[in-house]
Amino acid sequence: MEEGFKEALLTEWGYNILTLLEKEMTFEKLLAELQSYFSSDISAEKEGIYRSVLVELEHLFTTVSFM
DSSP: OOOSSSOOOOHHHHHEEEEEEEETOOOHHHHHHHHTTTHHHHHHHHHHHHHHHHHHHHHHHHHOOOO
C-alpha cells in the first residue's frame, strides 16, 4: 500500500457529513441532523435526501482515509 497523503475532493455535503460524524451517531440520527438544515419544502422529499446521503457516504468511505 502506498504511504503518504492523498488529496480527496469533498463536496459541501461531504464536509457537512464529516463534521457531524465527529461524534458517533447512527445513520438515522445523521439523516435527521442533515434534514434539519433544509427548508420544509425540500425536507419533505425524504427519499431524495436519503439517497443523496447514501451516495455521499459511499463516496466518502471509498475515497477518504480515516486515521
